[in-house]
Amino acid sequence: MKADRLLKILMLLQNEGRLTLRELANRLEASERTIHRDMEALSAAGIPVYAERGSRGGWLLSEGYRSRMTGMTTGEIRSLLLLQASSVVKDLGLTESADEAMGKLLAALPATARQDADIARQRIHVDGAGWRNAPDTSLLGVAQKAVWEQRLLRISYRSRDAAGLSDRVVLPLGLVAKSRIWYMIAQAEPDGELRTFRISRLAGAELLDERFDRPEPFDLEAYWEQSTKRFVADLPRYPAKVRIAASRWDEFVREAYVNVTGQEERGRETDGRAGWVEANAEFHTEEHAQKVLLGYGRDARALAPESLRAGILEELTAAIAAMEDNPEEETAWIKE
Numbered sequence: 001m002k003a004d005r006l007l008k009i010l011m012l013l014q015n016e017g018r019l020t021l022r023e024l025a026n027r028l029e030a031s032e033r034t035i036h037r038d039m040e041a042l043s044a045a046g047i048p049v050y051a052e053r054g055s056r057g058g059w060l061l062s063e064g065y066r067s068r069m070t071g072m073t074t075g076e077i078r079s080l081l082l083l084q085a086s087s088v089v090k091d092l093g094l095t096e097s098a099d100e101a102m103g104k105l106l107a108a109l110p111a112t113a114r115q116d117a118d119i120a121r122q123r124i125h126v127d128g129a130g131w132r133n134a135p136d137t138s139l140l141g142v143a144q145k146a147v148w149e150q151r152l153l154r155i156s157y158r159s160r161d162a163a164g165l166s167d168r169v170v171l172p173l174g175l176v177a178k179s180r181i182w183y184m185i186a187q188a189e190p191d192g193e194l195r196t197f198r199i200s201r202l203a204g205a206e207l208l209d210e211r212f213d214r215p216e217p218f219d220l221e222a223y224w225e226q227s228t229k230r231f232v233a234d235l236p237r238y239p240a241k242v243r244i245a246a247s248r249w250d251e252f253v254r255e256a257y258v259n260v261t262g263q264e265e266r267g268r269e270t271d272g273r274a275g276w277v278e279a280n281a282e283f284h285t286e287e288h289a290q291k292v293l294l295g296y297g298r299d300a301r302a303l304a305p306e307s308l309r310a311g312i313l314e315e316l317t318a319a320i321a322a323m324e325d326n327p328e329e330e331t332a333w334i335k336e
Contacts, residue, residue: 005030006038010047010061011103018058088177091137092144134180135200142205143184146172150211153186156204157197165203170195171212174220185223187215196227238283240308245299249277252300255292257284278303286311 005028012019012027025032039059042049048062089098146153153172156165170186173194177183182199239261244252246266253260262280283289290311293300302308 002038002041006042007104008100009035009038009042013049013059013061015103015106018052018060020058024059087180091140091177091180091182093141135182135198137182137199139202139205140175140182140199142207143172143182143199143202144175146205146207147175147184150214152189152208152210152212154206154208155197155202158201158203160201169208170197173214173218174223175199176220176224185220194223236284238285238289239280240283240289240302241278241280241304242293243276243278243301243303244296246275246277248296248299252296257288258282258292290315 008028009024012024019027021032021035024035028035030038039049039051049059050062051057051059089095143153145151151172152169154167154169156167158165169189170184171189172184172186174185175182176185176196184197184199186195186197187193188195235257241262242252252258259282260279261282265278267276267278283292286308289302289308293302293308293312294315302312
């Protein structure tokens, strides 16, 4: 603990230049007497710390004493600052460690490089949280500990359709973060098959005392890439021909899980303005295609297959009928 505190004192003095005994004590959550003894220990170890008296006095390091880290560009410093703010660091409970590591890095940089880092901090802020509620990661810490210590993990896992829970013992091999969603890659007992478990679907996780030997070779990054390719290849595909208003076309091509596959044809209104775009597209299922196209209202039209057109027409007819049955009830919120 003392060695760690001494390093923090050096880091603070290198970063900020002059600090009073009280300021150091407050920063390090220690008594002023303890900090004074630390200063004596640093001086005895040959570190050139000294105190200046007076209203603007404090403890300093001798000019020129600094372990400099050379060769780092402004871009490299900015990239490290962004990594420090990553939601992955926060989810894994490493925020404090990342802050301390960044402080030590900044302390080792020349003054000009520290100025670049301060400028980046003032101009870039990373908020890793989405607008919607983040997935449940309450059991991520248990899974993380099992991965680090190579210990068996007994889990209760909820299936995708939430029909029930299954209990099993797994050998956790790694964790993967995709956006804000965490996955655990593990061997499932007793067959040893590699499987991917979504952390937010864990209903329970118990860390067992028994340890396991990590299979060799196992490349987490290579496994995830192959698994992702298999997942995408196995997704259902529903081909359709659609017509989208030109004003909404860019929005349509950015739709999740919609893949435009055919040659685009553009139509024009009589005034020469681009009015619509026809193209072939792949959706997951017919239900998915209906949901996406209905979301565009009058700006989208299904041209083929006929079953898709019929399904959308049926939904629209049902919606109109529902509005006509209780028009006052459906529009009451407008009056309110």
